[in-house]
Amino acid sequence: MHPLPPELFVPIADETMAREVFRRTVSEVQVEISSFCNRRCPYCPVSLVDRHSANHRIDDGTFERILADLAAIGYDRRVGLSLYNEPLGDPRLEERIVRARRDLPRALIYFYSNGDYLTAEMLTRLAAAGLDEITVSIHPAPGKPYADTAITRRAEQLARRLGSRYEAEIHVPDAFQAGRIPFPGIRVHVTALDYRKHGQDRGGLLPDLTPARPRRAPCSRPFTNFVVDNAGLVLPCCQIFSDHPEHAPYIVGRLEDFPSIFQAYCSAPLAAWRRDLFLPEPRRAPCATCTDGDREVPAEEAALRARFMAMLGLPGG
Ligand code: SF4
Ligand code: SF4
Numbered sequence: 001m002h003p004l005p006p007e008l009f010v011p012i013a014d015e016t017m018a019r020e021v022f023r024r025t026v027s028e029v030q031v032e033i034s035s036f037c038n039r040r041c042p043y044c045p046v047s048l049v050d051r052h053s054a055n056h057r058i059d060d061g062t063f064e065r066i067l068a069d070l071a072a073i074g075y076d077r078r079v080g081l082s083l084y085n086e087p088l089g090d091p092r093l094e095e096r097i098v099r100a101r102r103d104l105p106r107a108l109i110y111f112y113s114n115g116d117y118l119t120a121e122m123l124t125r126l127a128a129a130g131l132d133e134i135t136v137s138i139h140p141a142p143g144k145p146y147a148d149t150a151i152t153r154r155a156e157q158l159a160r161r162l163g164s165r166y167e168a169e170i171h172v173p174d175a176f177q178a179g180r181i182p183f184p185g186i187r188v189h190v191t192a193l194d195y196r197k198h199g200q201d202r203g204g205l206l207p208d209l210t211p212a213r214p215r216r217a218p219c220s221r222p223f224t225n226f227v228v229d230n231a232g233l234v235l236p237c238c239q240i241f242s243d244h245p246e247h248a249p250y251i252v253g254r255l256e257d258f259p260s261i262f263q264a265y266c267s268a269p270l271a272a273w274r275r276d277l278f279l280p281e282p283r284r285a286p287c288a289t290c291t292d293g294d295r296e297v298p299a300e301e302a303a304l305r306a307r308f309m310a311m312l313g314l315p316g317g
Helices: 015-025 060-072 093-103 120-127 148-161 244-249 262-266 266-274 299-311
Strands: 026-030 076-080 108-113 132-135 167-172 176-180 187-193 225-228 231-237
Touching: 015 167, 015 262, 026 266, 060 093, 060 262, 093 108, 148 176, 148 187, 167 262, 225 262
Parallel strands: 026 076, 026 225, 076 108, 108 132, 132 187
Antiparallel strands: 167 176, 176 187, 225 231
């Protein structure tokens, strides 16, 4: 457990202080630049809504504002352009990367993709635009189960399409594979997980994936991540899917209603999420069934967390 600014647990209206708390704590900013995905994987909440017939892009002003605020603190950590979208299906992707790279020369710009549209020419252009990393998540063909040989074959096919080779790194039979595809100027990771068995229930939206054992573990996501979706909505973490009405109560607010991304991050709702998620204890929805970062917390760490909360005079300490 790293030392945390106590200000993370209370709302902060002071811009300078909010900026400093964000700068010290956030290591990953996720901006969903578009809504479209060409797939409907049954273990993904995209399968529950229509994200196929139209592409809603994040408002230009919202995107520029996120970049301007991050530029103001010299942000040099991770910036992702994906959430529940397929970024390669957005014709403005390259332009977004150019803008992000211009404002954030030291940030690591990345996104996740299903790889269906990826070509060598496209990857060369994206690398030249300033993209640092792409992780291709290999999904089984529609209606097909996860199968090791089919996954490896798909990774090798993708590598050939990119004029390169697939270098396998991790293989857990019938569950997980990971590797890389060497390509000039950009890191290309490949992963595959049998999401039907090991996926997440996305805050209860996918009950087939709800685990038998409820969660007690704390969660670091609303501390380290700052997430904005294609509608400009600030979310507490990447597990929340604002397209689904069941998740409407978990939306933090519209980014445009906050004076800055820093004050959105230090707002009362996000401070409450952090207070709620700091101690190992039974969680309520949507965290009660979430397996993202779920783990056993050693007794010494639990005691340390309780002492920290008590020191701050916060409930549960
Ligand atoms: S898992 Fe990825 S590829 Fe599949 S529907 Fe969801 S966003 Fe699209
Ligand atoms: S426990 Fe899961 S749903 Fe809750 S904040 Fe963490 S990642 Fe999000």
